[in-house]
Amino acid sequence: MAYEENKAGLNDGKGDAGASINFIEAIINEELKQGKNGGRVHTRFPPEPNGYLHIGHAKSILLNYGIAQKYNGKFNLRFDDTNPTREEQEYVDSILDDVKWLGADWEDRLFFASDYFDQLYLWAEEIIKNGKAYVDDQSSEEIAAQKGTPVKPGDESPYRNRSVEENLDLFRRMKAGEFKNGEKVLRAKIDMAHPNMHLRDPLMYRIIHAHHHRTGDKWCIYPMYDWAHGESDFLEGITHSICTLEFEVHRPLYNWFVDQIQTTDYRPRQIEFARLNITYTVMSKRRLLELVSEKYVQGWDDPRMPTISGLRRRGYTPEALKLFAEKVGVAKRDNVIDVALLEHSIREDLNKKAARVMAVLDPVKVIIQNFPANHIDMVTLENNPEDQDAGSREVPFTREVYIERDDFMVEPPKKFFRMAPGNEVRLKGAYIVKCVDFKLDEQTGEVVEIYCTYDPDSRSGMEGSQRKVKGTLHWVSASEAVNATIRLFDRLFKTEDPSDVAEGEDYKSNLNPDSLKVLENCKLEPGLREAKPGDKFQFQRLGYFCVDKESQADNLIFNRTVPLRDSWTKQSKS
């Protein structure tokens, strides 16, 4: 049915990218046509709780959940917790938060691979009884040495032909805890000479005497990924087991294991797609963990991190991530997405939603000489020109206001539309002012104060405000402003490809030393005093900002999510 819809959508001749399907959907459409698995579509996201989720996982979550929704199917969340030595409850909690925040709804289907340890064990005994698995006494080194190489076949283990009885006995004793870590393993008996190394008698179980975050001390043998994964999919009725490309060579093994237990014609199918890469970003769990544990960033949710929690704290929305995932698409070829696409996605979302406010990050004082002292003029400003329902607010205008330091130049270049001696500019929502003088610091030559006159008839809304003025500046009343700390983030790495390094160095040598800039005593319009953690705004002419989780009423802290596009600095640099 979905197939027909897509056909119709594509036949309108518009070439609408949103209507085109990816290769996974093409596969599903084909299977549906053939009536495979009774027309069911059931996907899953299977994180290992050994780290925080990043935007690559977000793509996968959205892909799996999106497919389930599109085909009226189901989506499961399943923790792949088969290795107690590296998995922790903290990670389970963070993953739960992140998936929930993204909006992928697993309903009542939250599972753990460890839920299936009993069933897996029973199946393993069956496989032993069928002569398809054996207990090996060799060390991991010996087994590795026998495995051969991609171009050389492996050798068979001396324990490969033990009797079923002996294997069963040994396996039961492994389970009972009679052996130490590493003393024995259970191996599938497939083919030591297979060109695909994963089929050279892969391990099914190893002995790990460790406390598991869910099963406690019940088990001391734990299933390997390949053995546990497909069977977990099978138990949950998963139809499409979507994973990344590095598992492509595992697929025959995935299928082999399913073959051992399959009883009906239902079969889960593994499909691989290319993982997401983004310019100026590292994405591997190992590297992200290193950045955190070696304190290159302040934590997993540092706003410079590509983790879901980092992006959330940075001010990204789930909708923006969805937009991004759609634009990025799904395919099998290696890809590196321009980080500009991510930034475009959050601007696209926030442009529609974020309330406009005024904030001056690098303030310089403007004194309006002909404006009465001690007078507050409340002016009205639109909250969001993109959203008529957003309403308006009153903002105090006074004789002394702050403007942005780089909105003033003593000797402006030709196309500078902002404030300069003799120039008229509009103070947004208030009056047109003219710069008549300025004062410099004698030591530094820095501008200390700017003197202006205003045109009382030019108040926004009045007749006199109609006249054309090239520049419009944002401003904040000096006496009414509220102070804030503002954190400006830049890309974490200096180079497009952080892995591109000189001999002997690693990606960390490409860290951008200026990725975090903290500005104190920024001036905000007074209404922002009430802003709460997570609130998002557009600081006009500057960018999108959100209130950090560490922010307090008497110590406001904002994070810059992303600056506005800026054709002026681009032009003025060239």
Add this chain to the structure above:
RNA sequence: UGCCCGAUGGUGUAAUUGGCAACACGUCUGACUCUGAAUCAGAAGAGUCCAGGUUCGACCCCUGGUCGGGCAACCA
């Protein structure tokens, strides 16, 4: 010297039983603007890795190359 996968503008992704390549981001113009934003209008930019073959016709099918990626954890 094996097995598996991939190759389309700068970057991604599309092209539905083969019918002379589309969309998005980015870039560049211009219009509009009380945000140098947004919006709107427009432009440049690939002839689909290469060589053969099949065909009236190939991004698509076949053959052979080239280049890139993955695979040898008691990790997932």
